[in-house]
Amino acid sequence: MSVPAPRIRLGMIGGGEDAFIGAVHRIAARLDDRYEFVAGALSSSAEKSIRSGLALGLPRERSYPDYPAMIAGEAKRADGVEAVAIVTPNHVHVPAAQACLAAGLHVICDKPLAVSLAEARGLAAAAAGSGRIFAVTYNYTGYPMVRHARAMVAAGEIGRVRVVQVEYAQDWLSTRLEESGQKQAAWRTDPARSGPAGALGDIGTHAFNLAEFVSGERVVSVACDLQATVPGRQLDDNAQMLLRFRRGARGGLWASQVAVGRENGLCLRVYGETAGLEWRQEEPNSLRVSRLGEAPRVVTRASAAARPEAARVTRLPGGHPEGYLEAFATIYSEVARAIVAHKAGAALPSDVSFPDIGEGMRGMAFIEAAIRSGRSDARWTEIES
Secondary structure (H helix, E strand, O other): OOOOOOOEEEEEEOOOOOOHHHHHHHHHHHHOOOEEEEEEEOOOOHHHHHHHHHHOOOOHHHEOOOHHHHHHHHHOOOOOOOEEEEOOOHHHHHHHHHHHHHOOOEEEEOOOOOOOHHHHHHHHHHHHHHOOOEEEOOHHHHOHHHHHHHHHHHOOOOOOEEEEEEEEEOOOOOOOHHHHOOHHHHHHOOHHHHOOOOHHHHHHHHHHHHHHHHHOOOEEEEEEEEEOOOOOOOOOOEEEEEEEEOOOOEEEEEEEOOOOOOOOEEEEEEEEOOEEEEEEOOOOOEEEEEEOOOOOEEEEOOOOOOOHHHHOOOOOOOOOOOOHHHHHHHHHHHHHHHHHHHHOOOOOOOOOOOOEHHHHHHHHHHHHHHHHHHHOOOOOEEOOO
């Protein structure tokens, strides 16, 4: 019987009171028993930060008022944190990540990576110089059937990719929710905290990342119609764009937070020469496969037809649905394997797959190209390499 690897000691920056995504990260980190949450600087308010840590069961001495105090305090401990999850509003990502890297800590950072591509480049240089693991939580890449679809495309099972269509539609910002005191709406619509993008950065980057992850293609230019449809809103809440891919494929991307009646409608369609694939996040355990001249069929997550790439990240037998939290946990568990290899001085396992800082930079390059295109009446605009 093999002895399990020790749990990775995890700290968290952000994610305290009233923060949806902080709880998601903590659950994802623990789901496969690879991490132990031991310290936190959980709010920009020192009082809330300490109160949040105590409410989550952290001891007082490891419930810190801010992240510099956490990094300094944990560095003095023999059992200090080894990795840090950064789950703050966007403007804090880079300074917090840079401080963690400088202290020799591995980083798991929410998206978008930064508030500008220039800022992201500086962080990428710091990450490269540190030699530490740096992951960005494009968590939809953790779904088994997303990985099944990616493997099919990579194996040539749909032929050359011709068309990629992706959409991510929600309705939660259909009104001026940011004026109601709702914390999540307030910072996501504030340029000082969110950066220059609204829906484009919040969910559009997820759609963009998913399209490239599954298709194996790189988007080289976009023609984007960007809108703030709710009167008085400072940042975009609806984005519609055309995509051109490096090897000739064409596509479209729609990201909206004002699509009334849509809850979390992430959907990807990839069409090749001989087959088409369709996956929906609201029905994540199945993939629709349509081969030329044949009736469409549905491949399910735990079926015999599921590829090894999907089976490896599947936890439950067929008929027991896996969803958002499990997909998020896949990213954390893949990062754990990378951290364990790093500690052992070994090479990264060949089958480990998680979005890294390069994918984070791709997201920032996409945001800036889409904004430039939107400001020039949807003119075709190249994405910086």
